Amino acid sequence: MAEQPEPDPGTRADLHPDRPHPARVYNYLLGGKDNFAADREAAERGLRANPDSRIPPRENRLFLGRAVRYLAEQGIDQFLDIGTGIPSAPHVHHIAQEINPRSRIVYVDNDPIVLLHARALLAGHPGGRTDYLEADLRDVDGILRSAVLNDTLDLNRPVGLLLIAILHFLGDEHDPWSIVERLMAALPSGSYLALSHLTGDFRPEAWEQVAEVYRRQGVTMRVRSRQQIERFFTGLDVVDPGLRILPAWRPDPGEPAGRATPSDAQVSVYGAVARKP
Secondary structure: OOOOOOOOHHHOOOOOOOOOOHHHHHHHHOOOOOOOHHHHHHHHHHHHHOOOOOHHHHHHHHHHHHHHHHHHHOOOOEEEEEOOOOOOOOOHHHHHHHHOOOOEEEEEEOOHHHHHOHHHHHOOOOOOEEEEEEOOOOOHHHHHHOHHHHHHOOOOOOOEEEEEOOHHHOOHHHOHHHHHHHHHHOOOOOOEEEEEEEEOOOOHHHHHHHHHHHHHOOOOOOOEOHHHHHHHHOOOEEOOOOOEEHHHOOOOOOOOOOOOOOOHHHHOEEEEEEEOO
């Protein structure tokens, strides 16, 4: 693969280009150019450990699109997307505002390079609103108390919380189950959680090798079992078809045309959507 160009050095302040960041590694695996040599090196090492490592990011983007469309069709017009990453289609606000132009979206990420692309994210429908918050998923109180969030979303009305391919970057020591529980506790009845998470159920040795590659680069990756991922939905009503490997979650036969469906082992990501009663 041809070497990707470096982002503009003039934008590097606080970006820590010497060490990989999940958002930039993810961007590289999706074929993007907003990444540094350290990100590309980590991604390529991961690919050597598991040559199918490009498949999960692609399937996550497709799942995100289907999940947002489903939520918008249920009447959800407010979305909180934590761990949004560097802009790549489909954008949450484009999908939601196509169904309801008045939809409001707050994007949250802790990588400053995402902020550099915020203008691309914020170009939504004039009838709705989009905004961006630089914050870490582990700082639940900071997110929930932020002026950006509370000026954009009405937390007295249902919200779609999106945690797509982010929780496997938190180790057990950060108790990601408690983080999800606290976020959902702050949202009213009728809100939804859309979540996807890497699993080692199918290729435990390969994914452990990938996780070790990232750990050596300073990036936590914790693949989890189906049972561990199911815990994130405790107390919620999981909608049909339940927790599934991503291509099996409400597949769209026309998305994209002619695409061969990868195997469960190649994807190795579970996803589901659940409603807060």
